[in-house]
Amino acid sequence: MQSPQGLNGKVIAVTPWLAPIVWEGTFDSFLIDSIYQQQNITIATTVFALGKYTTFLKAFLESAEQNYFVGFRVHYYLFTDHPEQVPAVKLGEGRQLTVLKVASSNRWQEITLRRMEKLEKLIESRLVNEADYVFSLDVDTKFYGRWGAESLGRLIGVIHPGYYQTSRKRFPYERRPESQAYIPAAEGDYYYGGAVIGGFVKDVYKVAKTCREQLDIDAAKSIEAAWQEESHLNKYFLYNKPSKVLSPEYLWQDFKPNTNEVKIIRFSQVIKNYAAVRPNP
């Protein structure tokens, strides 16, 4: 297994299966933008804001308008149980937002597990006709820097900011063989963050469907994976390797101090008071 962090602070820019790992300095934004601008693409972007999580929407959307696929056609699909709490954020040209009402839940673990199913259904019913790429992003986050076409590809995972420097045996994979998300001790490439999944609509559909099926099998056996759908995502990516991997620049955590390797924070989970926003502990 190879860490994305090389020797002497130099980063490794490809995985062992030759998928690029996207770091600042590895790509030319102007060049990449011009390649994708010629392709007239639409990027669907799903977020889930249930219960008190609607409080994160304003910062998420406003910062996205500043940083996320600027100059491209973006369609946000916002799942919420409180549509009246969706803030009115002015969107740029070529950008639109659709609010989709869903049922409430009183367990945050349940909310996070149901996302896969909702994503699967959305792709089936709408995205196959409406978008070329889809990103599924956590909402308790904010954009701080460019997130652009360099992140596009067939199947995209992001390296979890808490585990890009640790060894494989310390990854918090699901370790119980009873769970469908089980990964044996000696295996694994990276620990991917569940907060970001992306790629071609068809490929993300397969991720969502497979994870949803495996989550259902686990639920029938009354087992819940260590990190909910993130555990299942990691299992999926081990056997269906991403075609491109985003560095932790693309998923940081506000409470973490900066490091030598991560020279720019593009997207980060904001500090939140769990007790204040989650429906349950």
Next chain:
Amino acid sequence: MTMRLRQIFYVFLLGMFVGLSLSGLIYWGFTSIWFGNHLTGNLGRTDVASVTPWLAPIVWEGTFDSRVIDSIYKQQNITIATTVFALGKYTRFLKDFLESAEEHYFVGFRVHFYLFTDQPEEVPNVKLGQERYLTVKTLPSMNRWQDISMSRMEILEKLIENELASEADYIFCLDVDTKFYGRWGVESLGRLVGVIHPWFFNVPRFLFTYEHRPKSQAYIPAGKGDFYYTGAAFGGSLKDVHNLTKTCREQMNIDTANSIEALWHEESHLNKYFLYNKPSKLLSPEYLWRDISMSSGSVKIIRFSHVAKNNAEVRPNL
């Protein structure tokens, strides 16, 4: 100093020594591969660029894990078509080319060689492994090696259109005056694959031998260009290579009508194509080297290389 104080002092010195050594060891451990660190397997090159500015991987030894990549592609039941042209005296290169390919080139995968020649009787009898095939196609002879070289584009275009569509997933087009010396495997596969020319991978752009005359369709203005690619090896999906060969063929025809021949023939046109249609993957000069007897720092393994030849002896013209 009293005895006791001296003892304490010595213990203190010992402690300092141990403490400093330990710190030094720990520091060295973290900056080297030794100390239970995550950098196992020595994968990852930091001495060469492993991605292009448009995030296409550049394949070097040490950037990929052959077992992982093989297992990914084994599941896909692929066929790799491979074309070589051996006209006139170039048939003499076939034996080494084919025998070394059987040893190194996509071993364990289905490969179909398409061998174009004007001397089908000169094709050597080389035993091919399981799931490896060879089809000989006869062409008329030509008097100019430049014409032979350039006509390959149209022939490839037609081959893909007429025959390969249902037969192969990928295609590589290789020069025949070459030999395999090391693994050339599925790490080389991609939608559109270019190979960095072995004489131009570590020189600045102004030395690239692009066609610089605006009159030619292969024209690349000064200051532009990403890499200098070799015409001796390129490949990709059928669709993309078809587009490449068709475009090059069309542009060469326009040049002919305008009585101009690009500086490096179809290689010039290939470089123009790759500038505006960026490859999705680049192969380092390990995949097409100068000569087995030459070495160069970053090229740690030679997989495929030109063989020494006497141009005057093998070419139909100078």
